[in-house]
Amino acid sequence: MSLLQVRNLVVEFPSRHGVLRALDQVSFDIAPGEILGVVGESGAGKSLTGAAIIGLLEPPGRIAAGEVWLQGERIDNLSQQQLRPLRGRKIGAIFQDPLTSLNPLYTVGQQLVETIRTHLPMSNSSARARAIALLEETGIPAAAQRIDHYPHQFSGGMRQRVVIALALAAEPVLIVADEPTTALDVSIQAQIIGLLKRLCRDHGAAVMLITHDMGVIAETCDRVAVMYAGRVAEIGPVHRVINQPAHPYTRGLMAAIPDIDSERERLYQIDGAMPRLNAIPSGCAFHPRCPQAFERCGLERPELTAGGAGQAACWLALEGRM
Amino acid sequence: MTHTSTWAKLWHSDIGYSFRHSPVAVVAALLALVCVVAALFAPWVAPHNPFDLATLELADARLPPAWEQGGRRLYLLGTDDQGRDILSALMYGARISLIVGVASVLLSMLAGVSLGLLAGFVGGALDAVVMRLCDVMLSFPAILVALLIAGAGRAVFPHAPELLAFGVLVFSISLTGSGWVQYARTVRGSTLVERNKEYVQAARVTGVAPLRIMRRHVLPNVMGPVLVLATVQLATAIITEATLSFLGVGAPPTSPSLGTLIRIGGDYLFSGEWWITVFPGAMLVLIALSVNLLGDWLRDALNPRLRG
Amino acid sequence: MTQPLVQAIQIAKRFDVSPPWLNRVLERKPRLLLTAVDGVSFDIERGQTLALVGESGCGKSTVARLLVGLYGTSQGRVLFDGQDAQAGFQSAQAQALRRRIQMIFQDPYASLNPRWTVQDIVGEPLSEHRLVTERDALQQRVVQLLKSVGLGAQDLLRYPHQFSGGQRQRISIARALATEPEFLVCDEPTSALDVSVQAQVLNIMKDLQAARGLTYLFISHNMAVVRHMSDRVGVMYLGRLVELAPKKALFARPRHPYTRMLLDAIPKMRQTGQARVPVQGEVPNPLNPPTGCSFHPRCPHANARCAAERPAWQVDDEGAGVACHAVQEGRL
Numbered sequence: 025m026s027l028l029q030v031r032n033l034v035v036e037f038p039s040r041h042g043v044l045r046a047l048d049q050v051s052f053d054i055a056p057g058e059i060l061g062v063v064g065e066s067g068a069g070k071s072l073t074g075a076a077i078i079g080l081l082e083p084p085g086r087i088a089a090g091e092v093w094l095q096g097e098r099i100d101n102l103s104q105q106q107l108r109p110l111r112g113r114k115i116g117a118i119f120q121d122p123l124t125s126l127n128p129l130y131t132v133g134q135q136l137v138e139t140i141r142t143h144l145p146m147s148n149s150s151a152r153a154r155a156i157a158l159l160e161e162t163g164i165p166a167a168a169q170r171i172d173h174y175p176h177q178f179s180g181g182m183r184q185r186v187v188i189a190l191a192l193a194a195e196p197v198l199i200v201a202d203e204p205t206t207a208l209d210v211s212i213q214a215q216i217i218g219l220l221k222r223l224c225r226d227h228g229a230a231v232m233l234i235t236h237d238m239g240v241i242a243e244t245c246d247r248v249a250v251m252y253a254g255r256v257a258e259i260g261p262v263h264r265v266i267n268q269p270a271h272p273y274t275r276g277l278m279a280a281i282p283d284i285d286s287e288r289e290r291l292y293q294i295d296g297a298m299p300r301l302n303a304i305p306s307g308c309a310f311h312p313r314c315p316q317a318f319e320r321c322g323l324e325r326p327e328l329t330a331g332g333a334g335q336a337a338c339w340l341a342l343e344g345r346m
Numbered sequence: 347m348t349h350t351s352t353w354a355k356l357w358h359s360d361i362g363y364s365f366r367h368s369p370v371a372v373v374a375a376l377l378a379l380v381c382v383v384a385a386l387f388a389p390w391v392a393p394h395n396p397f398d399l400a401t402l403e404l405a406d407a408r409l410p411p412a413w414e415q416g417g418r419r420l421y422l423l424g425t426d427d428q429g430r431d432i433l434s435a436l437m438y439g440a441r442i443s444l445i446v447g448v449a450s451v452l453l454s455m456l457a458g459v460s461l462g463l464l465a466g467f468v469g470g471a472l473d474a475v476v477m478r479l480c481d482v483m484l485s486f487p488a489i490l491v492a493l494l495i496a497g498a499g500r501a502v503f504p505h506a507p508e509l510l511a512f513g514v515l516v517f518s519i520s521l522t523g524s525g526w527v528q529y530a531r532t533v534r535g536s537t538l539v540e541r542n543k544e545y546v547q548a549a550r551v552t553g554v555a556p557l558r559i560m561r562r563h564v565l566p567n568v569m570g571p572v573l574v575l576a577t578v579q580l581a582t583a584i585i586t587e588a589t590l591s592f593l594g595v596g597a598p599p600t601s602p603s604l605g606t607l608i609r610i611g612g613d614y615l616f617s618g619e620w621w622i623t624v625f626p627g628a629m630l631v632l633i634a635l636s637v638n639l640l641g642d643w644l645r646d647a648l649n650p651r652l653r654g
Numbered sequence: 655m656t657q658p659l660v661q662a663i664q665i666a667k668r669f670d671v672s673p674p675w676l677n678r679v680l681e682r683k684p685r686l687l688l689t690a691v692d693g694v695s696f697d698i699e700r701g702q703t704l705a706l707v708g709e710s711g712c713g714k715s716t717v718a719r720l721l722v723g724l725y726g727t728s729q730g731r732v733l734f735d736g737q738d739a740q741a742g743f744q745s746a747q748a749q750a751l752r753r754r755i756q757m758i759f760q761d762p763y764a765s766l767n768p769r770w771t772v773q774d775i776v777g778e779p780l781s782e783h784r785l786v787t788e789r790d791a792l793q794q795r796v797v798q799l800l801k802s803v804g805l806g807a808q809d810l811l812r813y814p815h816q817f818s819g820g821q822r823q824r825i826s827i828a829r830a831l832a833t834e835p836e837f838l839v840c841d842e843p844t845s846a847l848d849v850s851v852q853a854q855v856l857n858i859m860k861d862l863q864a865a866r867g868l869t870y871l872f873i874s875h876n877m878a879v880v881r882h883m884s885d886r887v888g889v890m891y892l893g894r895l896v897e898l899a900p901k902k903a904l905f906a907r908p909r910h911p912y913t914r915m916l917l918d919a920i921p922k923m924r925q926t927g928q929a930r931v932p933v934q935g936e937v938p939n940p941l942n943p944p945t946g947c948s949f950h951p952r953c954p955h956a957n958a959r960c961a962a963e964r965p966a967w968q969v970d971d972e973g974a975g976v977a978c979h980a981v982q983e984g985r986l
Binding site: 065066179181182209210211212213214236237238239240242243266267276277278280281282283284285287288289290291292293294295297 | 709710818819820821848849850851852853854856857860875876877878879881882905915916917919920921922923924936937
């Protein structure tokens with residue numbers, strides 16, 4: 025049974041230009057212990073998806089339709105009061121900026137212990153022991169001393185390790201990581217990604233990894249969902265999506281990435297830009313930019329099959345025209 | 347290309363939208379407009395001229411408002427101890443208050459923004475000097491500074507206090523004396539942020555002179571908080587002027603401002619002649635409140651734009 | 655052989671980051687000097703692209719700013735077309751020099767004045783240098799520049815916030831090209847852009863270089879982009895140049911251990927699921943750099959000499975240079 029099921033999620037923002045649909049019928053599953061990558065460019069809606077799942081949508085944004093099921097229970101219609109015990113205990117979160125993810129006024133130990141004791145029935149000393157163990161697991165040297173340090177006494181990479189420890193503190197079943205390595209140097213990125221992957225395997229947590237970096241997806245994820253203009257364009261095993269992309273957008277994206285191993289005179293470029301929320305084209309959102317678009321593409325919106333096995337939301341694929 | 351007027355552009359912009367949808371802002375703006383119009387056009391709108399001593403009738407002194415017993419319709423809100431029509435005195439008094447308020451705010455803005463820009467952009471010793479100057483100025487109560495300058499003015503020009511123009515000038519300068527500090531600090535802070543932004547660096551790479559960069563690049567981007575500050579300061583300036591007049595240091599008694607009227611009326615409050623104090627007081631509150639509310643709205647309206 | 659267009663000769667930059675005077679006196683804190691660039695030398699030939707790569711704190715952005723005159727060097731010289739650029743920026747001919755050197759910045763949101771229209775932004779260098787004074791001619795020239803980067807006349811009176819990140823970067827490029835410069839310093843121009851937008855901007859930059867014979871100094875932390883854009887590549891670490899080589903040589907046979915680590919740290923797209931070889935440790939605090947070779951705490955090949963002695967810069971016959979004891983001693 026799937027750990028997380030997202031079905032036809034719609035997120036809307038009322039604005040002075042009318043109601044904007046930031047997420048339009050997004051569906052996917054995450055199996056227990058699986059690492060799902062959610063990749064897309066700015067404005068595709070990947071961070072919003074993560075926020076909607078955790079229940080951290082900023083008003084006036086709201087979930088207008090659809091369902092989110094965690095371990096067989098619906099979580100999208102819960103109040104903030106009901107969501108609080110869920111967050112941390114079942115779902116952990118890692119955000120992009122390690123600087124603002126930690127409270128600068130409290131020691132790392134205080135924040136860890138607070139999180140642990142909020143969700144697990146433990147005494148102060150056992151919570152502290154667990155916190156030290158977590159810090160050691162995330163590779164922080166001299167954890168027993170550093171537990172009493174403040175966030176500013178850690179470097180960027182170290183801070184992100186603390187954030188990972190915080191996310192895992194209450195043994196959640198799902199971790200939502202939103203661009204966890206974007207703000208870090210490339211050599212640290214490798215360390216953090218490796219750590220995340222290893223720890224989640226060890227603790228049995230599934231991961232929803234949101235990023236714009238295909239390289240990170242390639243080395244970390246089991247499956248990947250490619251998002252475009254608030255919709256899922258393609259979803260499938262990472263090996264297949266990267267090496268044999270079915271959706272023209274994914275193909276264009278892969279072709280536009282400069283490859284370290286080969287040389288090209290010009291990079292492939294997808295002309296135009298991702299449509300703004302108030303100007304999403306009819307039918308398939310990508311069709312104005314698609315080199316293979318035909319008549320049906322502008323009229324009807326192609327759907328992913330429910331459950332998202334390994335499909336592209338594209339008439340070319342659905343009609344077998346590939 | 348069609349050329350839309352600036353007003354039309356403003357009306358349809360995000361700020362215009364925010365204004366139209368904020369009932370508080372609209373009401374405050376209307377109130378402020380009424381006061382300003384009444385004050386500016388006082389010589390034409392007011393039924394009497396309370397500053398013209400020749401038209402005053404001592405016999406008509408201390409008459410209650412028209413709807414009370416003993417009141418006369420000629421003097422709608424009653425008269426004060428000199429026979430001045432309160433309604434007209436309100437308008438003329440508000441005129442003084444507004445002129446002084448606006449003048450001092452403009453002068454403060456000029457001095458404060460310039461110093462703040464220079465301090466933030468040039469930095470170093472100049473920055474340190476200006477900031478210490480701010481600290482010093484802030485440690486003096488504004489009223490004290492105003493009194494000092496007013497007193498100095500009086501000493502230098504012993505015969506001038508009777509002149510209204512002199513009073514207004516001294517007032518404006520004395521209010522500026524303590525008012526510029528807020529602008530300087532705010533602008534300095536914003537300048538420090540903008541100075542490191544890449545569009546300023548791009549201008550330097552192009553070879554634009556520092557003064558030009560300050561004036562054309564940085565200044566437009568730091569003015570947002572200044573406008574909000576200006577509305578708040580306007581309200582404060584008006585009240586400070588009223589306070590000084592109340593203390594007797596302000597406008598000459600022959601051309602009373604709102605504060606003077608309040609003081610005069612204070613003596614008669616306990617003998618039951620309440621209208622001499624209450625109406626000027628209410629007018630003062632009205633002006634200050636509407637300006638403050640406008641300032642509040644402006645700050646909220648500008649905030650998300652600043653981030654965008 | 656013609657001389658290179660740009661020559662950096664042992665340039666260094668130190669910043670005074672001491673606490674304020676009062677604090678120093680009261681708390682007896684010492685002066686703090688941050689050495690952002692510590693003796694860097696390189697040449698750029700006309701029409702070529704030199705890329706500088708490195709992680710945060712390596713000083714590549716500072717080098718960029720030293721070359722365009724935003725900072726003055728603490729030591730060393732910068733020669734532009736054979737003349738001393740530092741002196742040039744201070745002299746009466748400064749404007750003439752600035753016409754020939756321009757810069758493109760990293761942040762598309764902060765590099766354009768949010769209160770100015772596109773016409774004013776792109777036209778500013780033209781009016782500043784009095785290249786075009788008449789209003790209509792100015793407007794026409796701006797439209798020409800916009801067209802060369804794929805924008806148009808309809809964008810003249812718009813404001814930056816009405817454009818996307820990629821479009822803003824293109825406006826920055828148009829502005830940089832206004833004075834018809836010969837040398838463009840590009841500080842991470844596509845780091846803040848999405849992959850598909852990055853492709854557009856990089857293609858434009860390459861086209862412009864071919865059409866106008868531009869010389870680029872291209873700063874980046876992304877090795878794949880560097881491979882696409884550059885002719886020669888310099889690798890920086892903590893303010894020093896550790897390796898400099900023609901692109902093909904650097905990617906085929908990286909010599910310095912740090913270069914190797916950087917290349918190994920890049921995720922391999924096609925071999926999914928394969929973890930990278932992680933680099934040990936983190937970039938040290940530039941206020942307190944290690945002794946000797948600054949990379950030695952993280953280097954698997956470091957010996958006692960590496961901790962004590964700063965390696966010398968060695969150039970081979972093809973002009974490729976490296977500063978590493980292990981390479982010099984033949985251990986690598």
